[in-house]
Amino acid sequence: MTLPLPAPVFDANAQGGKDLGKLPEWDLTDLYPAPDAPELKRDMDWLEKACADFASDYEGKLAGLDAAGMLECVLRYEKIDLIAGRIMSFAGLRYYQQTTDPERAKFMSDCQDKITTYTTPLVFFSLEINRIPDDQLDALFEANEDLARYKPVFERLRAMRPYQLSDELEKFLHDQSVVGASAWNKLFDETMAGLEFQVQGETLGLEATLNLLTDHDRARREAAARELAATFTNNIKLFARVHNTLTKEKEIEDRWRGMPTPQTGRHLANHVEPEVVEALRDAVVNAYPKLSHRYYELKRKWLGLDKLEVWDRNAPLPMEDPRTIGWDDARSMVLDAYTDFAPKMAEIAEPFFHKGWIDAGVKPGKAPGAFAHPTVVDVHPYVMLNYLGKPRDVMTLAHELGHGVHQVLAAGQGELLASTPLTLAETASVFGEMLTFRKLLAKAKDPAEKKVLLAGKVEDMINTVVRQIAFYDFECKLHAARRGGELTPDDINALWMSVQDESLGPAFNFMEGYETFWAYIPHFVHSPFYVYAYAFGDGLVNALYAVYEEGNPDFQDKYFEMLKAGGSKHHKELLAPFGLDASDPKFWDKGLSMISGMIDELEAMEDGAA
Template identity: 80%
Template sequence: MTLPMPRPVFDANASSGGFGNLPEWDLRDLYPAPESKEFAADMDWLETACADFAAAYEGKLAGLDAAAMLACVLAYEQIDIVAGRLMSFAGLRYYQNTMDSDRAKFIADVQDKITTFTTPLVFFSLGFNRLEDAQLDALIAANADLARYKPVFDRMRAMRPHQLSDELEKFLHDESVVGASAWNKLFDETMAGLMFAVEGEEEELNLEATLNLLTDPVRAKREAAARALATVFDKHIKLFARVHNTLAKEKEIHDRWRKMPSPQHGRHLSNHVEPEVVEALRNAVVAAYPKLSHRYYRLKAKWMGLERLQVWDRNAPLALEAPRVVGWDEATKTVLDAYGAFAPEMAEIAKPFFEKGWIDAGVKPGKAPGAFAHPTVSTVHPYVMLNYLGKPRDVMTLAHELGHGVHQVLAAGQGELLSSTPLTLAETASVFGEMLTFRKLLDQAKTKAERKTLLAGKVEDMINTVVRQIAFYDFECKLHAARAEGELTPDDINALWMSVQAESLGDVFDYMDGYETFWAYIPHFVHSPFYVYAYAFGDGLVNALYAAYADGLPEFEAKYFEMLKAGGSKHHKELLAPFGLDASDPKFWDKGLSMIAGFIDELEAMED
């Protein structure tokens, strides 16, 4: 089971005072406590169930009739649920305080046990993929309940050309806890432990608190934060380079053995998206850099009275009105009202998150940075993590993560194996929820300055989500290609980073010494290679969807809920067809990018 990735913006950290009563997770819906009898019983059940499953089905899949195959799939699904529940509990506790050695030991031990218990299950996908197409088609035709799982089978069988022998697959499964997983933990624990001496601050700050200063209204504070980040990253740059070198090399070895045609191919397979669709997205965004980020940042420089921008100005707030702290109650009402205005059902699904301990919002020592929504398993409910600091941007983050939560609740009806949504579609409800909230705030804007601030904030978020993530994707492509040729020095990686930053941000920026190391703190590169394009995919898809909604597409709300309820049971072509959209059409991406360009047009038109 995969633990979640944080949202890719500066969702910051410092102190949780002054925002009202911030909610904390109640993880008892998963298990009462780490030492509870329920947790121990499920762990014992999992060990027995995995061994029994292997004894019942290993080497026998080809001889099963449709009813027996359905029983096999249902047994596998139940194992998936229990393993996911155990790992979710351990993972969420760990994210609440990554510096707690007891929690770190607990998650490591749980992961070790689950890996050991589930190693006998490796045969299942391998044996299933050896079934002849005609035999599988006959089984599916004979049993409607089994036919429900065809999307799962299709995704499994997409790996047929890339699977190894049973023995090698079991070895890789066993070895994973001391491979990528171990390097991931080293990265997480190192990042959580970094402290930054920021000039002007009384105490050293952690990573999130320091990143938060990059959005401070005072330019000197932003510069001090940027320089403190650069100083600390440089001190640890050899470690971060070693993490990236090792993970990229491990991936190259696995990809070579699996005969993957490119480093990105495995991600495309898991996302159930064609490489040419991703390439069309990437090319459309890169071609749009001049009319999006380049143009916007030149405009921002003008607003700030500067001829040149420094990297610490990229996320600077506009000085059009005094910074405002948004209390938690106001943030809650804003998001729920926006959801309810679109569809009352959406607000009703979202309410339990606030009322039942499904959100952890406060900033606490050792807590994981950023924000995420984790679906846990289809028989429980999702949990949302924030680092809430009362900024207007934090309200958007709440709307975003709550959208994930609503999506995960709706998709859970598909069951464990069918509820999981590919990354490319997983951002749909989150970005749509964010857009609903933004539009509501924009409609309520009382002054030109307020409207301008909201528009500029939205453009910056969209640039962070689209332009910045595609630049990240290009950086990863370059990194993995270069690592295939040999070991990379920190300077090598720094140069790759700067090549994409200059291209994506435009010619109005100057880059301070030390900015070349800022690749080091991006967790996506470590945890999930090539994950990042999913954000751009989701933003472009939602912009096209929202345009259809704004144009009054008949029964849009009903179609939208059906799309979310589908989870991972349908391909993106099938999901988008009711809206008259097709992501494989290169022109599709221009629609979404045009929305961003339109917001910049409006900002330019506001100039006196």
Template identity: 80%
Template sequence: MIRSFPAPKFDAAPAQGGAGEFGALPDWDLSDLYTAPDAPEFLHDMAWLEAACASFAKDYEGQLADLDAAGMADCIARHEAIETVAGRIMSYAGLRYYQNTTDAERAKFMSDAGDKITSFTTPLVFFSLEFNRIDDARYEAVFADPLVARFKPVFDRMRAMKPYQLSDELEKFLHDQSVVGASAWNRLFDETTAALQFTVQGETLNLEATTTLMSDHDRGKREAAARELARVFGQNVKLFARVHNTLAKEKEVEDRWRKMPTPQLGRHLSNHVEPEVVEALRNAVVAAYPRLSHRYYALKAKWLGLEKLQVWDRNAPLPSETPRKILWDEAKATVLGAYGAFSPRMAEIAQPFFDKGWIDAGVKPGKAPGAFAHPTVTTVHPYVMLNYLGKPRDVMTLAHELGHGVHQVLAAKQGPMLSDTPLTLAETASVFGEMLTFRALLDAAKTPAERKQLLAGKVEDMINTVVRQIAFYDFECKLHAARAQGELTPEDINALWMSVQAESLGPVFEFMPGYETFWTYIPHFVHSPFYVYAYAFGDGLVNALYATYAAGLPDFQTKYFEMLEAGGSKHHKDLLAPFGLDASDPAFWDKGLSMIAGLIDELEAMEA
């Protein structure tokens, strides 16, 4: 149950630029974790962890089934202490690394720390295995005691893996082998994508800079960027195909040994969500493609004066949109203002991120792409990473990641075991933060043109979050199913990618030669298989939540904060019940999708 450092995720596609033109951009102050790689506190914690793991195994291996509630409480407290120190070490190593993934010293430091912690924690593998062998009646009796009752949800989730558990020896082998398995391939992917270089109109750029040009006002520049992305991805497609083949095969082997019926089940179990709920979400979104993405992109083609859209037009700004760069202080004021209008408490929780070095915002050589919020450990605080370039979408990314940060701060009171929120619910606060910011900007719009621009931007973000991510999910499902039948060539994977693109984007699109390789740079497929449906889950959930807020549900703010404070201590049914919502109801997803359709309705009405 020891948590590793989560890989960053693309919540946005920022670009490269100088920090000075956006004002003073904040950098991380990691001293709340450790002051330096060789700090006495770091060395002390590493030594303590080795001894604590060995002591824990000596005291509890073979004894869990005999513990009474008091003994179980002591056992849990010691396990949480170990988890906290291990998490602190790996958070520090990981955050340093993602500040500059091309720095060999940082990469070595993170790798060495991970190797040591893997070695130290190998004796702890028994914990979940032996725990799952406790007799059901004994388990229920012990966890009925108030001393440990609050921990039952996390152990219920752990026991859901009971049917898929391997022998103790095999589980220990998989634990030890992980550092040269998936994590090694993850690092290869990260370092490869960070080092890619692209030449667009004579300028050499990194991946983030080039993908950001896909939303430039100059159509010629967008096309040049798209074609250069295709060229470089094509040059590297064999390496990326090897990464995907290896990881998918590794997963298939482990799933087969565990007797997992589907490749997706492990993710569903970790998300504490029923497969039928995910299937209902997926089916609702696919059925809605014509009234969402197909309809919106046909409207966009009309705005752009085009019969067909190319891939470089998908995120193009509207012709009426005036380019402007948003300074950091304005972005900060916008998001904090929106948060504060919802609840002063929300703005108060977010404020220290700006004041205390909890955000790293500037684009720097070697820095990891995209944006993420990492909770570190419950005794410290989260850290947010951005690549800020002053675009309106960057403001929404700030709102998104701060939402994660607020959620993580509130959930920390649950402690190490219960603070982690399943991915399906982890996106709730982030997407809600975006929605608050969007609504604040929409209310402040001074002209119809400004309102249209905001609506179009939000619809595109929602389509990227819902339609695009479900298409990604379908691609992954097809990829893993095909890999189970044999090795996949780059052309095989390209074909799977293209099979979901036309269906999701609609008939108005044409696809340039080379677009078939654009699966190569998506990190979710590598770091977190089947993660992507969590975005669509979160967006649909937030749309339904926001509708109840807008309808004036009494005490909404109180209920909302209670939901975030619950962390991973409750099932999604219990969390949503105070709002009168139920994600297991197929009609639930149509409510969220209808909100997107309603925004498109308003855009169409503007054309009448």
């Protein structure tokens, strides 16, 4: 039960700017007042004893428990999960505020080491649960309604039954995790946070350099892209070593477990059937020509170029107003959009702004990108941004606040049932983004502004759907190739370019050095095959939003009920009230047609607003 840290999620749409007003910072005292706080020591001491007592009371005895006894066991396990989660949330969030601070890195490692040691005796729990016959467990659920509420937890554990190792091996894997994947993750994070890029006389970090890829000045975009390529190339042996090691470690564990594919573990964790993911993947790849290829050909014309270079992919349009949006205005835009949908949504989001639940500014050593971390159900989520004041930054705020609203609503399920699988975790975030986009589009003052907004949304959706499925294909190829032996940096570069050309299309040239851009994507390191969840979430929300626009009765009530369910229901059950089914291949076409329809609009507007 080693607690996962809140991994930073790169947001390809973060932007740059100044004069933003006072940006909020995290107040982590709702978790603990300080690293040396007596409350933290109290909880760590409690955790050590609680884990030992749990093992003493239950190891070897789970199969003999009656329904009341099993419920008490589950509640004790849940409390351990909550306290361990609180400690690691505090340690992880402090670390991501300043990943280059050795004290913060040491504190997080020490907490992780202790919790891993304390929770090792609990490994028996899932192993013994999985040895109880189905009919015996079903009888316990029938006998106790409170226990039956936890049935989804048992179902998730039992999904791993075919891949379970011996008790001794499971304990070994749990123990050595702190010097395995998590150690390589930390090396990657610290290396990325410490990189410096020299762009036109300025020394910049990764986030600020990536932001320049959206600069109005094409020469500045090119300088940033070439410096990124040069720096990644200089460090490519290290990044190749990280990927080779993590991919091989996964292959070894998958082989021992008997998992049929490298993706199996992710599909099980996401509670999604492999054929549903493949239907999504195939639908998106088949749609490349009518989505990304078609859009980038339009953009090439707008920019007046014979070919797009990679530094033009996220370039602003020529007619785009290079305005900076202050923090207060961004807050109003998002909360107004949320209020228009349902006042309750804005009421849940509002405290994030004034209670220290958002860390918005760009600071040296801070992790790049953006995320919303749910912490634990008896505290509240925290949102991290790198806010630099461009319109797409407002979309990132809307996105992460959507996560926050979802996490607040799901907290009522309790620690073991609140967390949603990745495939559903993006629902409220992408929906919040869509609400904000539609609000801004309705207020557009002329066709040129509407065109810029539409183009920006299409680019965001391409980044979320097309790019992430291309990333998924890259990972599939990477893990398959690694099974044949060690991969050189050139080998990995070639795999990367094979999906870039296919997904981006003929409008692009690819500069020398772009083949190394796989190196900075954190998902490949932190969460293998995570990326398809973005495309799943975007497709799901596009279909959901279409139902909303069609005037589905009581949509808001159904929507909040879906978010409140957290991880307690399967995607089929959650989508049924809306008349949707993600296992139907046509479901994905419904979502993709929304993107295609926006490109139709842009093509129709071209003559009038070019």
